[in-house]
Amino acid sequence: VAVDDFDAFYRSAYPGLFRVLALLTGTREDAADLCQEAFGKAAESWYRVQGLDDPAGWVRRVAVNRAVDLSRRRGRQRRAVRRLAADLEPAQLDGLSVEVMDALRSLPFTERQVVVLHHLLSLTTSEIAQELSRPSGTVKAQLVRGRARLAQALRVPAEEART
Amino acid sequence: MTDPITALLNRTADQLAAGVTAPPAAVQPRPHRSTVRRVLLPAAAAAAVVAVAVGAVAVAPSRPAGTTVYSAAGPELGTVAAPRNQGGAEIFDSAAAGGTPTELDLLARVDQDQAAELALVGARTAGQVCVGFGLLPPAVNQGFDRLCTDGDPPPWGEQSLVAVGTGPATEEINGIDLPAAAYGSAPPGARTIELARDGEVIRVDARDAGPDYKHRAYWAAAWDLGGGPTTIRALNADGEEVARTRR
Numbered sequence: 001v002a003v004d005d006f007d008a009f010y011r012s013a014y015p016g017l018f019r020v021l022a023l024l025t026g027t028r029e030d031a032a033d034l035c036q037e038a039f040g041k042a043a044e045s046w047y048r049v050q051g052l053d054d055p056a057g058w059v060r061r062v063a064v065n066r067a068v069d070l071s072r073r074r075g076r077q078r079r080a081v082r083r084l085a086a087d088l089e090p091a092q093l094d095g096l097s098v099e100v101m102d103a104l105r106s107l108p109f110t111e112r113q114v115v116v117l118h119h120l121l122s123l124t125t126s127e128i129a130q131e132l133s134r135p136s137g138t139v140k141a142q143l144v145r146g147r148a149r150l151a152q153a154l155r156v157p158a159e160e161a162r163t
Numbered sequence: 164m165t166d167p168i169t170a171l172l173n174r175t176a177d178q179l180a181a182g183v184t185a186p187p188a189a190v191q192p193r194p195h196r197s198t199v200r201r202v203l204l205p206a207a208a209a210a211a212v213v214a215v216a217v218g219a220v221a222v223a224p225s226r227p228a229g230t231t232v233y234s235a236a237g238p239e240l241g242t243v244a245a246p247r248n249q250g251g252a253e254i255f256d257s258a259a260a261g262g263t264p265t266e267l268d269l270l271a272r273v274d275q276d277q278a279a280e281l282a283l284v285g286a287r288t289a290g291q292v293c294v295g296f297g298l299l300p301p302a303v304n305q306g307f308d309r310l311c312t313d314g315d316p317p318p319w320g321e322q323s324l325v326a327v328g329t330g331p332a333t334e335e336i337n338g339i340d341l342p343a344a345a346y347g348s349a350p351p352g353a354r355t356i357e358l359a360r361d362g363e364v365i366r367v368d369a370r371d372a373g374p375d376y377k378h379r380a381y382w383a384a385a386w387d388l389g390g391g392p393t394t395i396r397a398l399n400a401d402g403e404e405v406a407r408t409r410r
Contacts, residue, residue, distance in 0.1 A: 097175040
Protein backbone atom coordinates (compact mmCIF):
# COMPACT_ATOMS: atom_id res chain seq x y z
CA VAL A 1 0.00 0.00 0.00
CA ALA A 2 1.42 3.32 -1.05
CA VAL A 3 1.16 5.13 2.25
CA ASP A 4 3.65 7.75 1.14
CA ASP A 5 1.69 8.39 -2.05
CA PHE A 6 -1.50 8.91 -0.11
CA ASP A 7 0.21 11.12 2.41
CA ALA A 8 1.64 13.30 -0.33
CA PHE A 9 -1.72 13.46 -2.05
CA TYR A 10 -3.46 14.33 1.20
CA ARG A 11 -1.06 17.12 2.02
CA SER A 12 -1.13 18.64 -1.43
CA ALA A 13 -4.88 18.39 -1.99
CA TYR A 14 -6.09 19.38 1.45
CA PRO A 15 -5.58 23.18 1.32
CA GLY A 16 -7.35 23.57 -2.03
CA LEU A 17 -10.30 21.47 -0.96
CA PHE A 18 -10.50 23.27 2.34
CA ARG A 19 -10.68 26.59 0.47
CA VAL A 20 -13.63 25.45 -1.64
CA LEU A 21 -15.47 23.97 1.32
CA ALA A 22 -14.87 26.98 3.54
CA LEU A 23 -16.48 29.21 0.96
CA LEU A 24 -19.28 26.73 0.40
CA THR A 25 -20.12 26.19 4.07
CA GLY A 26 -18.98 29.53 5.44
CA THR A 27 -17.06 28.05 8.36
CA ARG A 28 -13.62 26.57 8.84
CA GLU A 29 -15.02 23.96 11.21
CA ASP A 30 -17.42 22.55 8.68
CA ALA A 31 -14.77 22.69 5.97
CA ALA A 32 -12.39 20.73 8.20
CA ASP A 33 -15.06 18.15 9.01
CA LEU A 34 -15.94 17.66 5.36
CA CYS A 35 -12.29 17.38 4.40
CA GLN A 36 -11.86 14.84 7.15
CA GLU A 37 -14.69 12.72 5.91
CA ALA A 38 -13.78 12.92 2.25
CA PHE A 39 -10.11 12.12 2.74
CA GLY A 40 -11.13 9.33 5.08
CA LYS A 41 -13.17 7.79 2.30
CA ALA A 42 -10.27 8.23 -0.07
CA ALA A 43 -8.00 6.46 2.38
CA GLU A 44 -10.44 3.58 2.65
CA SER A 45 -10.54 3.18 -1.11
CA TRP A 46 -7.08 4.43 -1.95
CA TYR A 47 -6.15 1.40 -3.96
CA ARG A 48 -8.95 2.41 -6.34
CA VAL A 49 -8.88 6.20 -6.02
CA GLN A 50 -5.18 6.50 -6.73
CA GLY A 51 -5.74 4.98 -10.14
CA LEU A 52 -8.27 7.62 -11.19
CA ASP A 53 -7.37 10.42 -13.57
CA ASP A 54 -8.22 13.00 -10.94
CA PRO A 55 -8.09 11.72 -7.35
CA ALA A 56 -8.47 15.26 -6.02
CA GLY A 57 -11.62 15.64 -8.08
CA TRP A 58 -12.96 12.41 -6.57
CA VAL A 59 -12.37 13.67 -3.05
CA ARG A 60 -13.90 17.03 -3.92
CA ARG A 61 -16.95 15.33 -5.36
CA VAL A 62 -17.44 13.36 -2.14
CA ALA A 63 -17.05 16.44 0.02
CA VAL A 64 -19.17 18.82 -2.07
CA ASN A 65 -22.02 16.35 -2.29
CA ARG A 66 -21.75 15.57 1.42
CA ALA A 67 -21.96 19.29 2.09
CA VAL A 68 -25.61 19.17 1.04
CA ASP A 69 -26.48 16.99 4.02
CA LEU A 70 -24.44 19.19 6.29
CA SER A 71 -26.17 22.27 4.96
CA ARG A 72 -29.58 20.83 5.77
CA ARG A 73 -28.43 19.98 9.25
CA ARG A 74 -26.82 23.35 9.79
CA GLY A 75 -29.91 25.14 8.56
CA ARG A 76 -31.94 23.43 11.23
CA GLN A 77 -29.39 24.23 13.89
CA ARG A 78 -28.94 27.84 12.92
CA ARG A 79 -32.63 28.43 13.11
CA ALA A 80 -32.25 27.73 16.79
CA VAL A 81 -28.91 29.25 17.63
CA ARG A 82 -27.10 31.69 15.41
CA ARG A 83 -23.49 32.52 15.92
CA LEU A 84 -22.59 36.16 15.77
CA ALA A 85 -19.63 37.48 13.90
CA ALA A 86 -17.63 37.14 17.12
CA ASP A 87 -16.37 33.59 17.14
CA LEU A 88 -13.19 31.65 17.60
CA GLU A 89 -12.20 30.96 14.10
CA PRO A 90 -8.80 32.34 13.28
CA ALA A 91 -9.99 33.58 9.90
CA GLN A 92 -10.77 37.24 10.14
CA LEU A 93 -13.07 38.34 7.38
CA ASP A 94 -13.06 41.97 6.47
CA GLY A 95 -16.27 43.82 5.78
CA LEU A 96 -16.31 43.05 2.09
CA SER A 97 -15.83 39.33 2.66
CA VAL A 98 -18.60 39.33 5.25
CA GLU A 99 -20.83 40.83 2.58
CA VAL A 100 -19.74 38.14 0.14
CA MET A 101 -20.51 35.38 2.64
CA ASP A 102 -23.89 36.90 3.42
CA ALA A 103 -24.65 37.05 -0.29
CA LEU A 104 -23.53 33.45 -0.78
CA ARG A 105 -25.61 32.25 2.14
CA SER A 106 -28.66 33.92 0.64
CA LEU A 107 -28.43 31.54 -2.33
CA PRO A 108 -30.10 28.14 -2.25
CA PHE A 109 -27.38 25.65 -1.44
CA THR A 110 -27.61 23.97 -4.82
CA GLU A 111 -26.95 27.31 -6.52
CA ARG A 112 -24.15 28.08 -4.12
CA GLN A 113 -22.45 24.81 -5.04
CA VAL A 114 -22.58 25.65 -8.72
CA VAL A 115 -21.38 29.23 -8.25
CA VAL A 116 -18.46 28.23 -6.04
CA LEU A 117 -17.32 25.40 -8.30
CA HIS A 118 -17.56 27.61 -11.36
CA HIS A 119 -15.87 30.70 -10.00
CA LEU A 120 -13.33 29.20 -7.66
CA LEU A 121 -12.25 26.23 -9.75
CA SER A 122 -13.22 27.45 -13.21
CA LEU A 123 -15.24 24.31 -13.84
CA THR A 124 -17.58 24.47 -16.82
CA THR A 125 -21.26 23.80 -16.41
CA SER A 126 -20.76 20.43 -18.07
CA GLU A 127 -18.07 19.49 -15.58
CA ILE A 128 -20.20 20.69 -12.68
CA ALA A 129 -23.16 18.75 -13.99
CA GLN A 130 -21.07 15.61 -13.99
CA GLU A 131 -19.67 16.30 -10.57
CA LEU A 132 -23.04 16.96 -8.98
CA SER A 133 -24.98 14.43 -11.06
CA ARG A 134 -27.37 17.07 -12.31
CA PRO A 135 -28.61 17.79 -15.83
CA SER A 136 -26.39 20.29 -17.60
CA GLY A 137 -29.33 22.58 -18.31
CA THR A 138 -30.20 22.68 -14.62
CA VAL A 139 -26.65 23.60 -13.70
CA LYS A 140 -26.57 26.31 -16.36
CA ALA A 141 -29.81 27.82 -15.05
CA GLN A 142 -28.56 27.63 -11.47
CA LEU A 143 -25.36 29.39 -12.41
CA VAL A 144 -27.16 32.20 -14.21
CA ARG A 145 -29.58 32.68 -11.32
CA GLY A 146 -26.85 32.45 -8.70
CA ARG A 147 -24.62 34.93 -10.50
CA ALA A 148 -27.48 37.37 -10.93
CA ARG A 149 -28.37 37.22 -7.26
CA LEU A 150 -24.78 37.61 -6.20
CA ALA A 151 -24.25 40.49 -8.57
CA GLN A 152 -27.29 42.25 -7.22
CA ALA A 153 -26.34 41.65 -3.60
CA LEU A 154 -22.75 42.72 -4.14
CA ARG A 155 -23.60 45.57 -6.50
CA VAL A 156 -21.33 44.37 -9.28
CA PRO A 157 -22.18 44.07 -12.97
CA ALA A 158 -23.74 40.73 -13.86
CA GLU A 159 -21.94 39.23 -16.81
CA GLU A 160 -22.82 36.34 -18.95
CA ALA A 161 -21.87 33.09 -17.24
CA ARG A 162 -18.96 31.25 -18.74
CA THR A 163 -20.01 27.88 -19.91
CA MET B 164 -9.53 40.46 -16.76
CA THR B 165 -11.05 38.49 -13.91
CA ASP B 166 -14.73 39.12 -13.54
CA PRO B 167 -15.70 40.82 -10.27
CA ILE B 168 -17.62 37.88 -8.80
CA THR B 169 -14.71 35.52 -9.34
CA ALA B 170 -12.36 38.04 -7.77
CA LEU B 171 -14.60 38.57 -4.75
CA LEU B 172 -15.12 34.86 -4.15
CA ASN B 173 -11.41 34.13 -4.42
CA ARG B 174 -10.60 36.96 -2.07
CA THR B 175 -13.08 35.69 0.52
CA ALA B 176 -11.87 32.10 0.14
CA ASP B 177 -8.32 33.28 0.71
CA GLN B 178 -9.34 34.93 3.95
CA LEU B 179 -11.35 31.91 5.12
CA ALA B 180 -8.52 29.51 4.40
CA ALA B 181 -5.68 31.73 5.59
CA GLY B 182 -2.92 29.64 7.11
CA VAL B 183 -4.59 26.30 6.50
CA THR B 184 -2.39 23.32 5.79
CA ALA B 185 -3.11 19.63 6.01
CA PRO B 186 -3.23 18.55 9.65
CA PRO B 187 0.04 16.85 10.55
CA ALA B 188 -1.14 13.54 11.99
CA ALA B 189 -0.84 10.28 10.11
CA VAL B 190 -3.38 9.23 7.53
CA GLN B 191 -3.17 5.66 6.38
CA PRO B 192 -4.78 4.22 3.31
CA ARG B 193 -6.64 1.00 3.72
CA PRO B 194 -4.86 -1.93 2.13
CA HIS B 195 -6.58 -3.81 -0.64
CA ARG B 196 -7.51 -7.43 0.12
CA SER B 197 -5.76 -7.31 3.39
CA THR B 198 -6.44 -6.72 7.03
CA VAL B 199 -8.29 -3.48 7.42
CA ARG B 200 -6.31 -0.93 9.31
CA ARG B 201 -7.87 1.85 11.17
CA VAL B 202 -7.96 5.11 9.26
CA LEU B 203 -6.52 7.79 11.48
CA LEU B 204 -7.43 11.30 10.59
CA PRO B 205 -6.30 14.37 12.44
CA ALA B 206 -7.86 17.66 13.40
CA ALA B 207 -11.37 18.58 14.24
CA ALA B 208 -13.99 16.03 13.38
CA ALA B 209 -17.33 15.10 14.71
CA ALA B 210 -17.15 12.62 17.54
CA ALA B 211 -17.69 8.91 17.53
CA VAL B 212 -19.79 6.94 19.94
CA VAL B 213 -19.65 8.15 23.51
CA ALA B 214 -20.46 4.86 25.15
CA VAL B 215 -18.57 4.96 28.39
CA ALA B 216 -15.97 7.66 28.40
CA VAL B 217 -12.85 7.30 30.48
CA GLY B 218 -13.61 8.06 34.08
CA ALA B 219 -17.26 8.69 33.50
CA VAL B 220 -20.25 6.97 34.99
CA ALA B 221 -21.74 4.23 32.85
CA VAL B 222 -25.22 5.38 32.00
CA ALA B 223 -27.88 3.25 30.39
CA PRO B 224 -29.07 4.81 27.14
CA SER B 225 -32.63 4.34 28.33
CA ARG B 226 -32.14 6.86 31.11
CA PRO B 227 -34.73 9.61 30.67
CA ALA B 228 -33.39 12.71 28.98
CA GLY B 229 -32.80 15.50 31.43
CA THR B 230 -31.82 13.24 34.33
CA THR B 231 -28.40 14.34 35.46
CA VAL B 232 -25.77 11.92 36.71
CA TYR B 233 -22.77 13.13 38.64
CA SER B 234 -19.30 11.66 38.87
CA ALA B 235 -16.26 12.93 40.67
CA ALA B 236 -14.21 12.07 37.61
CA GLY B 237 -16.57 13.77 35.19
CA PRO B 238 -17.72 17.33 34.66
CA GLU B 239 -18.83 19.24 37.71
CA LEU B 240 -22.41 19.55 36.48
CA GLY B 241 -22.70 15.88 35.53
CA THR B 242 -23.90 14.14 32.39
CA VAL B 243 -27.29 13.88 30.73
CA ALA B 244 -28.62 11.34 28.29
CA ALA B 245 -28.40 12.56 24.73
CA PRO B 246 -31.75 12.92 22.97
CA ARG B 247 -32.23 10.63 20.01
CA ASN B 248 -33.44 11.75 16.62
CA GLN B 249 -34.10 15.26 17.77
CA GLY B 250 -31.41 17.08 15.96
CA GLY B 251 -29.28 17.60 19.02
CA ALA B 252 -26.89 14.75 19.61
CA GLU B 253 -26.49 14.20 15.90
CA ILE B 254 -24.32 17.28 15.66
CA PHE B 255 -21.65 15.21 17.32
CA ASP B 256 -22.25 12.43 14.86
CA SER B 257 -20.07 11.61 11.92
CA ALA B 258 -20.37 8.85 9.44
CA ALA B 259 -16.60 8.69 9.40
CA ALA B 260 -16.38 8.53 13.17
CA GLY B 261 -19.16 6.01 13.47
CA GLY B 262 -22.05 7.10 15.59
CA THR B 263 -24.01 9.45 17.76
CA PRO B 264 -23.19 9.94 21.44
CA THR B 265 -25.55 8.45 23.98
CA GLU B 266 -24.77 10.94 26.68
CA LEU B 267 -23.62 14.50 26.90
CA ASP B 268 -21.51 16.28 29.49
CA LEU B 269 -23.24 19.26 31.00
CA LEU B 270 -20.52 21.91 31.07
CA ALA B 271 -22.42 25.12 31.79
CA ARG B 272 -25.94 26.45 31.61
CA VAL B 273 -27.63 29.80 31.18
CA ASP B 274 -30.04 30.75 33.93
CA GLN B 275 -33.22 31.84 32.27
CA ASP B 276 -36.91 31.70 32.78
CA GLN B 277 -37.71 29.52 29.82
CA ALA B 278 -39.37 26.23 29.09
CA ALA B 279 -36.15 25.26 27.40
CA GLU B 280 -32.67 25.93 28.65
CA LEU B 281 -29.54 27.04 26.87
CA ALA B 282 -26.52 25.01 27.85
CA LEU B 283 -22.96 24.25 26.92
CA VAL B 284 -22.57 20.52 26.52
CA GLY B 285 -19.76 18.19 25.61
CA ALA B 286 -19.21 14.74 24.16
CA ARG B 287 -16.12 12.59 24.73
CA THR B 288 -14.90 9.77 22.57
CA ALA B 289 -11.78 7.72 22.23
CA GLY B 290 -10.11 10.33 20.09
CA GLN B 291 -12.22 13.45 20.13
CA VAL B 292 -13.62 15.93 22.60
CA CYS B 293 -16.48 18.11 21.39
CA VAL B 294 -18.41 20.95 22.94
CA GLY B 295 -21.54 22.61 21.67
CA PHE B 296 -23.96 25.31 22.72
CA GLY B 297 -27.70 25.01 22.32
CA LEU B 298 -30.96 24.00 23.88
CA LEU B 299 -30.61 21.47 26.63
CA PRO B 300 -32.57 18.22 26.32
CA PRO B 301 -35.36 17.31 26.38
CA ALA B 302 -36.37 20.22 24.18
CA VAL B 303 -36.89 19.10 20.61
CA ASN B 304 -35.33 20.55 17.48
CA GLN B 305 -32.52 21.91 19.49
CA GLY B 306 -29.59 23.47 17.81
CA PHE B 307 -25.98 23.20 18.79
CA ASP B 308 -23.07 25.16 17.55
CA ARG B 309 -20.13 22.90 18.15
CA LEU B 310 -16.38 22.52 18.01
CA CYS B 311 -14.28 19.34 18.28
CA THR B 312 -10.60 18.78 18.94
CA ASP B 313 -8.42 15.81 19.74
CA GLY B 314 -8.62 16.84 23.39
CA ASP B 315 -5.27 18.56 23.66
CA PRO B 316 -6.12 21.32 23.94
CA PRO B 317 -9.81 20.68 24.55
CA PRO B 318 -12.32 22.75 22.60
CA TRP B 319 -11.96 26.43 23.36
CA GLY B 320 -8.84 25.64 25.33
CA GLU B 321 -6.28 27.10 22.98
CA GLN B 322 -6.47 30.49 24.64
CA SER B 323 -6.48 31.45 28.29
CA LEU B 324 -9.98 32.90 28.37
CA VAL B 325 -12.37 32.33 25.52
CA ALA B 326 -15.71 34.00 24.90
CA VAL B 327 -18.11 33.17 22.08
CA GLY B 328 -21.48 34.71 21.46
CA THR B 329 -24.87 33.95 19.99
CA GLY B 330 -27.51 36.52 19.23
CA PRO B 331 -31.13 36.49 20.34
CA ALA B 332 -33.16 34.12 18.21
CA THR B 333 -36.48 32.41 18.00
CA GLU B 334 -36.51 28.67 17.57
CA GLU B 335 -38.79 28.56 14.57
CA ILE B 336 -40.44 25.21 14.99
CA ASN B 337 -41.30 25.54 18.66
CA GLY B 338 -41.39 29.31 18.81
CA ILE B 339 -39.12 29.44 21.84
CA ASP B 340 -37.49 32.83 22.28
CA LEU B 341 -33.81 32.42 23.02
CA PRO B 342 -31.84 35.20 24.63
CA ALA B 343 -28.46 36.38 23.45
CA ALA B 344 -25.80 34.38 25.21
CA ALA B 345 -22.08 34.37 25.79
CA TYR B 346 -20.15 31.25 26.62
CA GLY B 347 -16.66 29.81 26.56
CA SER B 348 -13.92 28.44 28.72
CA ALA B 349 -11.45 29.69 31.30
CA PRO B 350 -8.23 28.35 32.81
CA PRO B 351 -8.40 25.51 35.36
CA GLY B 352 -9.24 26.88 38.78
CA ALA B 353 -11.48 29.66 37.53
CA ARG B 354 -14.72 29.70 39.53
CA THR B 355 -16.41 32.89 38.40
CA ILE B 356 -16.69 34.77 35.13
CA GLU B 357 -17.40 38.47 35.24
CA LEU B 358 -18.76 40.30 32.21
CA ALA B 359 -18.78 44.08 32.25
CA ARG B 360 -19.80 46.85 29.87
CA ASP B 361 -20.63 50.50 30.53
CA GLY B 362 -21.14 50.00 34.24
CA GLU B 363 -23.25 46.90 33.82
CA VAL B 364 -21.66 43.87 35.49
CA ILE B 365 -22.83 40.29 35.82
CA ARG B 366 -21.10 37.27 37.33
CA VAL B 367 -21.73 33.63 36.51
CA ASP B 368 -20.21 30.39 37.71
CA ALA B 369 -17.41 28.69 35.82
CA ARG B 370 -17.54 24.89 36.11
CA ASP B 371 -14.73 22.36 36.09
CA ALA B 372 -15.31 20.12 33.07
CA GLY B 373 -13.16 17.30 34.39
CA PRO B 374 -10.01 15.52 33.29
CA ASP B 375 -11.01 14.87 29.67
CA TYR B 376 -11.27 18.62 29.20
CA LYS B 377 -7.97 19.25 31.02
CA HIS B 378 -10.05 20.70 33.87
CA ARG B 379 -10.85 23.78 31.85
CA ALA B 380 -13.66 25.81 33.46
CA TYR B 381 -16.59 26.30 31.10
CA TRP B 382 -19.19 29.00 31.52
CA ALA B 383 -22.32 30.46 29.92
CA ALA B 384 -24.29 33.63 30.54
CA ALA B 385 -27.28 35.52 29.19
CA TRP B 386 -25.21 38.35 27.75
CA ASP B 387 -25.12 39.91 24.30
CA LEU B 388 -21.53 40.19 23.07
CA GLY B 389 -22.91 42.02 20.06
CA GLY B 390 -24.10 44.86 22.27
CA GLY B 391 -20.69 46.51 22.48
CA PRO B 392 -17.21 45.86 23.82
CA THR B 393 -17.29 43.62 26.86
CA THR B 394 -14.54 43.08 29.40
CA ILE B 395 -14.49 39.50 30.59
CA ARG B 396 -12.56 38.40 33.66
CA ALA B 397 -12.04 34.94 35.12
CA LEU B 398 -11.73 34.84 38.91
CA ASN B 399 -10.53 32.03 41.14
CA ALA B 400 -12.16 30.85 44.37
CA ASP B 401 -10.52 33.71 46.25
CA GLY B 402 -11.89 36.28 43.84
CA GLU B 403 -8.50 36.92 42.28
CA GLU B 404 -8.28 37.55 38.56
CA VAL B 405 -6.67 34.66 36.68
CA ALA B 406 -7.44 35.75 33.12
CA ARG B 407 -8.95 38.65 31.26
CA THR B 408 -10.08 39.34 27.71
CA ARG B 409 -12.12 41.87 25.81
CA ARG B 410 -14.65 41.14 23.08
